[in-house]
Amino acid sequence: MHAREWITTLLIYNLIHKYKRLNLKNVCFVFVPCCNPNGLYLATHFKKYKLYKNNGNNVDINKNFDCKWELGGKFKGKFPQSEWETRDILAIIEKYKPTASLAFHSKGEIIYYKKYTSLANILSKYCGYKIVESKTSFGGLSDFLNQHDIPSFTIEVGSDKLHHPITPRHLPSIIRQVRLLPLVLSYLI
Numbered sequence: 317m318h319a320r321e322w323i324t325t326l327l328i329y330n331l332i333h334k335y336k337r338l339n340l341k342n343v344c345f346v347f348v349p350c351c352n353p354n355g356l357y358l359a360t361h362f363k364k365y366k367l368y369k370n371n372g373n374n375v376d377i378n379k380n381f382d383c384k385w386e387l388g389g390k391f392k393g394k395f396p397q398s399e400w401e402t403r404d405i406l407a408i409i410e411k412y413k414p415t416a417s418l419a420f421h422s423k424g425e426i427i428y429y430k431k432y433t434s435l436a437n438i439l440s441k442y443c444g445y446k447i448v449e450s451k452t453s454f455g456g457l458s459d460f461l462n463q464h465d466i467p468s469f470t471i472e473v474g475s476d477k478l479h480h481p482i483t484p485r486h487l488p489s490i491i492r493q494v495r496l497l498p499l500v501l502s503y504l505i
């Protein structure tokens with residue numbers, strides 16, 4: 317979602333390999349390694365974009381969803397769902413109709429929640445991240461899904477002491493912290 321947070325793309329590819337091997341029945345996981353390929357390209361190929369967050373149109377995709385969009389601030393886009401990246405994510409939601417969702421970002425070792433506090437608490441026990449109520453986030457994917465009664469949590473991976481962008485040498489510890497979260501959430505809902 318946010319260009320400089322590309323460590324989460326590596327994380328999701330790793331989880332895909334891990335979850336494939338589990339060969340689970342009666343549950344379907346849909347992993348989306350990257351929602352912002354243009355932003356990711358900029359952040360990983362050009363020094364001056366190293367700390368860039370937005371997409372190729374300089375819009376923050378995680379403020380572009382139709383959920384109190386008007387409160388999203390400077391980079392929210394011209395209108396709700398103005399960006400193809402946002403609409404692509406909505407198409408995935410429409411296609412698979414998820415019963416719950418995790419949105420991985422970096423950093424801070426935090427689970428942001430808006431509703432479903434007890435689920436957030438259980439996830440917190442499995443990864444050691446603290447839970448924080450998301451009061452000032454608008455137009456985000458998790459905001460949008462929670463508004464449609466789909467439990468959704470934003471997981472900020474990596475210690476806040478690390479600098480953006482978090483480098484791959486921190487990936488093994490992040491994987492260890494969060495690898496069970498999709499599985500745990502699937503059992504809880």
Ligand SMILES: [Zn+2]
Binds near residue numbers: 317318
């Ligand atoms: Zn982010």
